[in-house]
Amino acid sequence: MHELTGRRPRRSRLRALPWLARPVIRTMPWATLLTGCLAGTVFLAIQAHVARNSSWQLQQGNVRLALLPAVAALAFVPGAAFRPLTLTTPIPSWVAPAGQLLLASPVLAATCWVQLRVMNYTIPTHALGHAPAVYSLIAQFTGWCSVTVAAAVCVDRSRYADLGGAVAVPVSLGAIAAAWNIPASASVLVGPPATAHGVTTAWYAIAAAALALTGAAMRDHWHRYGRTAPRGFALRTPRSAAR
Amino acid sequence: MTTLRFRTVLGLGWVEASLLIRNLLVLAGLLGGGGLVWLIIDQTVPLWWNVSWWIGAGQLILGMAVLIAAQLAAGRPQRAGLADLYASFPASAATRTAGHVAGLTGVVPASLLLAGAASAVVQARGAIGAPDAVVLAGGVLLVIAAGAAGVAIGARLSHPLAGVLFALALFLSSGAYQVLSRAAIWLVPWNIMVNQLDVLPGPLAGYPPAGAHALELAGFAVLAAIVALAVTVRGARARAGLAAAGIAAVAVICFAGALQLRPIPTAGVNRLVSEVADPASVQRCTAAGQVRYCLYPGFGSELASLRAPVRDVLARLPAPPGPVLTIRQVVPLSMSDWTLTHGQPSSDVSRWGTQVENAPANAAAAPKATIYLPVGSWPAAGGQLADANFDLALATAEWAVGIPPQNSGSPAFQPCVPVGQAREAIAIWLAILATRPSADKLHDGLNTGMGGGSTGAGVGNTIVQTWSYPGMGRDYVMAPGGGPQTTAAGYALASAMTSLPQHQISRVLTAAWGKWLNWHTPDTLLARALGIPTPRLRPFLSAPSGGAPAASSAAQSPLCTS
Numbered sequence: 001m002h003e004l005t006g007r008r009p010r011r012s013r014l015r016a017l018p019w020l021a022r023p024v025i026r027t028m029p030w031a032t033l034l035t036g037c038l039a040g041t042v043f044l045a046i047q048a049h050v051a052r053n054s055s056w057q058l059q060q061g062n063v064r065l066a067l068l069p070a071v072a073a074l075a076f077v078p079g080a081a082f083r084p085l086t087l088t089t090p091i092p093s094w095v096a097p098a099g100q101l102l103l104a105s106p107v108l109a110a111t112c113w114v115q116l117r118v119m120n121y122t123i124p125t126h127a128l129g130h131a132p133a134v135y136s137l138i139a140q141f142t143g144w145c146s147v148t149v150a151a152a153v154c155v156d157r158s159r160y161a162d163l164g165g166a167v168a169v170p171v172s173l174g175a176i177a178a179a180w181n182i183p184a185s186a187s188v189l190v191g192p193p194a195t196a197h198g199v200t201t202a203w204y205a206i207a208a209a210a211l212a213l214t215g216a217a218m219r220d221h222w223h224r225y226g227r228t229a230p231r232g233f234a235l236r237t238p239r240s241a242a243r
Numbered sequence: 244m245t246t247l248r249f250r251t252v253l254g255l256g257w258v259e260a261s262l263l264i265r266n267l268l269v270l271a272g273l274l275g276g277g278g279l280v281w282l283i284i285d286q287t288v289p290l291w292w293n294v295s296w297w298i299g300a301g302q303l304i305l306g307m308a309v310l311i312a313a314q315l316a317a318g319r320p321q322r323a324g325l326a327d328l329y330a331s332f333p334a335s336a337a338t339r340t341a342g343h344v345a346g347l348t349g350v351v352p353a354s355l356l357l358a359g360a361a362s363a364v365v366q367a368r369g370a371i372g373a374p375d376a377v378v379l380a381g382g383v384l385l386v387i388a389a390g391a392a393g394v395a396i397g398a399r400l401s402h403p404l405a406g407v408l409f410a411l412a413l414f415l416s417s418g419a420y421q422v423l424s425r426a427a428i429w430l431v432p433w434n435i436m437v438n439q440l441d442v443l444p445g446p447l448a449g450y451p452p453a454g455a456h457a458l459e460l461a462g463f464a465v466l467a468a469i470v471a472l473a474v475t476v477r478g479a480r481a482r483a484g485l486a487a488a489g490i491a492a493v494a495v496i497c498f499a500g501a502l503q504l505r506p507i508p509t510a511g512v513n514r515l516v517s518e519v520a521d522p523a524s525v526q527r528c529t530a531a532g533q534v535r536y537c538l539y540p541g542f543g544s545e546l547a548s549l550r551a552p553v554r555d556v557l558a559r560l561p562a563p564p565g566p567v568l569t570i571r572q573v574v575p576l577s578m579s580d581w582t583l584t585h586g587q588p589s590s591d592v593s594r595w596g597t598q599v600e601n602a603p604a605n606a607a608a609a610p611k612a613t614i615y616l617p618v619g620s621w622p623a624a625g626g627q628l629a630d631a632n633f634d635l636a637l638a639t640a641e642w643a644v645g646i647p648p649q650n651s652g653s654p655a656f657q658p659c660v661p662v663g664q665a666r667e668a669i670a671i672w673l674a675i676l677a678t679r680p681s682a683d684k685l686h687d688g689l690n691t692g693m694g695g696g697s698t699g700a701g702v703g704n705t706i707v708q709t710w711s712y713p714g715m716g717r718d719y720v721m722a723p724g725g726g727p728q729t730t731a732a733g734y735a736l737a738s739a740m741t742s743l744p745q746h747q748i749s750r751v752l753t754a755a756w757g758k759w760l761n762w763h764t765p766d767t768l769l770a771r772a773l774g775i776p777t778p779r780l781r782p783f784l785s786a787p788s789g790g791a792p793a794a795s796s797a798a799q800s801p802l803c804t805s
Contacts, residue, residue, distance in 0.1 A: 032404050039408055043415065065415060072407045160267075162323075166315055166403035170268055170308060174275055181282055 020091060024099040029076055032165075033104055036073020037111040040066040044118050051122040058119040060137050068173065070111050071144045075152040075172065076165035077104045078218075094218035101149060112141055136196040136203075140189075143203035146210035148172040153217040251334050255342025260349030263312060263390075272308020273353050276301035280361045288545060288623045289365045291372035292446040295379055298361045300435045302382035303417060305357055306389030307410040309350045313390045314406030317343045317397025317471070336475040340398055344468045347390040354386040368623045371541050372446060381457035385433055388460045389413060391467035398474040426585040429456060429503040432463075437582055441619045444518055444525075444539040444574055448511045450583065455502035462496035506586025512595065519574040520598040526572065533563060537571040545621055548628070552636035555677035556643065559745075561753035564643045566612045570635075573604035573615045573721065604721065611647065614638045615721040622719070629680060630714030636677040637712055638720045640670035641727060645760050647805050648726050659803035660702050660709075660728045665759050665769035667730065669752065671712075671737035676745070684713050685738065689731055700728050700800045710734040727803055735778035736766050743773060762804055 044058070044066035051058050078097040116134055152168035160167050179185040189206075191199040263269060280301040284294055315322075317340065320329040329339070358379050365374075389410075396405050416431040428434045429452055438451065469489045476482060518525050518539070528537040529546060534553055536546055549570060557563075578584060578596045599605060603615060614635070622628040641648070644666040647659065661667040675685070688711040699706040708731035720726075740748055751772050758764055770777040 032402065036404060036408065039411075069408055069411055072411060073404055075407075076402075076404055163315065163403065166311060166407065167268070169407045170271055170311065174271065177275075178278070 017095075020095060020099065024096050025103065027096065028100045028103050029079075032076045033070075033073045033107055036069045036071075037107060040069035041111060041114055041118070043069070044115050048118045048122050056122075057124075058122045060119070060132060060134070063115050063119050063137065064140065066115050067112065067141055067144070070108055071141075071148050072165075072169045072173070074104060074108065074145055075148045075168040077101060078149055078153050078214075079156055079161075079164045092219070094215075097153070097218060108141075108145060112138065133196055136191060136199040139200040139203040139207075143206045143210070144172070144176055146207035146214070147175060150210040150213045150217070151175075153214050157217050157220055248338055251338055252341040252345055255334065255339060256345025256348065259316060259343055259346025262316065263309070263346055263349035264353060266312045268308045268312045268315075269305070269350060269353055272305040273357055275308070276304035276357050277361065279304055280357075281364070284361075284365050284368060284623075285625075286622065286627065287441075287619055288621050289368055289370040290441065290443070290619055291365070291370050291374050292443060293440040293619065294361075294365050294370060295375040296438070296440055296451060297435070298358055298365075299378060299382035299385060299433050300417070301357055301361060302354060302385050303414070303433045303435070305350075305354060306386045306432075307413055309347075309353075309386055310389040310393035310396075310410045310413060311403075311406040313343065313347065313393030314397035314400075314409070315403060316346070317394045318401030318403075318405075319397075321401035322403070335477070337472055337477065337481070340394065340471050340475045343394045343397075344391060344471060347387055347394070350386055350390055351383065354383045358382055369544050371544065375446070375453060377453040377457055378451070381453055381460060382433075384457055384460040384464060388432070388464035388467060391464045391471065395467045395471035395474070398471045426504045426506075426582060428582060430459070430500050432460070437580070439576060439580055439583065442575055442617065443515070444572070444618050445541065447507065447515055449505075449507040450511075452503040452505075455499045459496055459499035459503065462492050462499060466492040466496065504586075507583065509587065509591065512583065512587065512591075515576070516578075516595045516598050519576045519604070520602045522571060522573060522603060528569075530567075533557065533567055535567055535569045537569060539572050539618065542572060542618075548621070548632075549616070549635065552632040552674075552677050553639045556636050556639045556673050559673055559676060559749070560643055561749060561756045568639065568642055569613045571603065571613055571615055572618050573602065574618050575604045575718075575721070576602070612642065614642065617718050617721050620718050627714070627717075629678065630717065631719035633674055633678045633680050633712060634714045634717075634720040637670065637674040637729075638726065640673035640677075643673070644670045645762075645805075646670060646727050646803055658726055658728050658800060660700050660707060660730060660800045661733065661762070661803040662702050662705075662707050662730060663732065663765050663767075664762050664803065665764045665766045666762065667727075667733035668736035668740065668766050668769060669759060671729065671733055672740045672748070674712075675737060675741055680713050682738075685734065688712055688715070688734065700730075702800055702802055708732070728800060732766060732778070736770055739770070739775050739778050740773065743775065748773060 044062060047062055047066075048058055077100050116137075148168060151172040152164050155161065155167045155171070156164040179189050187193050188202050189199060194202070280294075280298055283289075283297045283300075320326045330336070332339075334342075362374055362379070392409065392413075393406055396409055413432055417433050417435045428437050434451070440451070443450075466489060469485050469492060473482060473485045473489070476485060522539070523537065526537040526539055527543070528535045530536075531550060531554070534550075534557070536549055538545065553568075553570065576599055578592065578599050584592045584595070603613075604617065616635075622631050638648075646661050646664075646666060689708075698709050698711065700709050701707075710729045710731045710733065712729055712734075751769075752759055759769065767777050
């Protein structure tokens, strides 16, 4: 009702946040997120086991591939359940998905950390030279996650909302694959040819833009129906009412 | 009753097929698969024995999308919380699952469209060889098998992430060469990481084992459909029938797997190795003036593309060069590829390895009047073809002016640097006139170092700024040791020469052609003879004050002295 009567007082929003924590945690799709994170990590662990026995080393490319399931799982996190209902509550409807994304962040960070440790496990301690810097990989992972979240949130605001993650994953992974393979974008987003510093800057810029898009989409209140409702469906204004 | 059920399955299959063929994911997968195939065929003149397999890689992308779409369709009742409502329908869950499996016929047109369109584009781009129908059919079976797997997954796991994860697993399996060694890599749905199809001079029987792989995929499709039905069917008799069918499908898969694990016929590998080690024994040579073009059978269509830059360089020479130039295709084959040699006696593998090591593509020393072209690297069109033409023109011009492809003295077989030599500028000028690349592209070769900086080579006690010509490092033209290293000074003088009338330069060159070919003749003398100032380059690296020049920071290369 507050949604219909005007702006909510900022202080009341803040006061409500502690009360929201429990339902946000409980409605968080933990199983989905953890399945995605574990799937990639197990895949990498198997590779690491084979690598140790075969005297070769995992590369950052292996970690990138192993991070894809976690990115895919993230697409199912920001889905706003019962959105028409939550729009009528005093708390903005974007708070719950935003909170769930915040909860997902440490899980994803831990996944990335574990996978980098798994990669290091295959590198002999007496190996010559420095291991490649991981900051560009972390930037890429952040960018991938942000693009995926933006895609998921945008799909959530379309008529395919019930398939949010399932549509967002192919879209975002396809976009990432295209960016990786099209020479014009690869020269900026993939190193080499781009420098690690350039790759990092580019992916954080993409992440910032994607987060801005995510914020705008989350705060969007309007439903969208891309297709005319079937004849006789309740959403269509009855002729008698029109008269 | 059975007829009624069959008609119900057909009806449901028709509905599901129409939904599947209009599914946005499937259409996106079709686009993605087509895009992947285009990325491959856009780079070089397509070889059918390679491209047929890559069209299958495009089908893999489509298959991933179909897997997700089929899983979403099959998991629809559970995901929407309508399982109880669906259970009240006259059609049983097993009938609906059979409808989903029948609905996979909806993706066959998409798969055929991908294969057909890709084949048409490949043929239009002048593909060499003939399409392999079995490999192409294998790609279609891959899509159907992925869809059947999606139905089986959706029948049990309704969450959309399940389909996504299995699709990712399907993709990651294509590169599982690190886990599956030797021929076992062919057992994954579609191996796209380990093969040398792109460098073969012709198809090799059993590489890849296409027929057996298609059989394996058909077995997987049937097995997945059986699993999907087994999850939903009720009744011991039906389950027993499905179990028997499942055992038969597993048997077919095992049989197909065993066929794929067989070694490639020894006669085929023997023939391939002899073609690689002694190309002259099979190649067809075409003489054109002072040049012989020796190409593998079937590659004759590349001849016209090769002749143009060579002819245009030779036409501008003041005097014909002495010996005949041979432009020969070579195969950069690696016998350490276990997909090629698995199951063969070690004595044979060792013998083949020795033969291939001594092949022209791998030999350290190259005949002076020969230019090598690696099979599978010549571009079909566009900017890459322009770069390749420049590379070939430059190699021809360097041969014509006598710059050796590698150092003949000590250290032997290393690329040399024609520092300050007039003949280098002449060679670059000839190549520019023959192929007319854009000035920007040529100039970009001065800034190919890190962060757009310059690159250099150490020669003696100095560091010489180098120039990367268009297409350098792409292996369009192969010289053992990498060929001579072009310098920035040579390019700068050649660039200045292009601004002069051609007849003026020809007159100067013709007057003392022998002198200009001598490696002792400096580029400053040529500039003076042409009446142009010696181009000045911006400082590259300065020697530390009071110390020796910083030549040690760059790789040392010998001076071209022959």
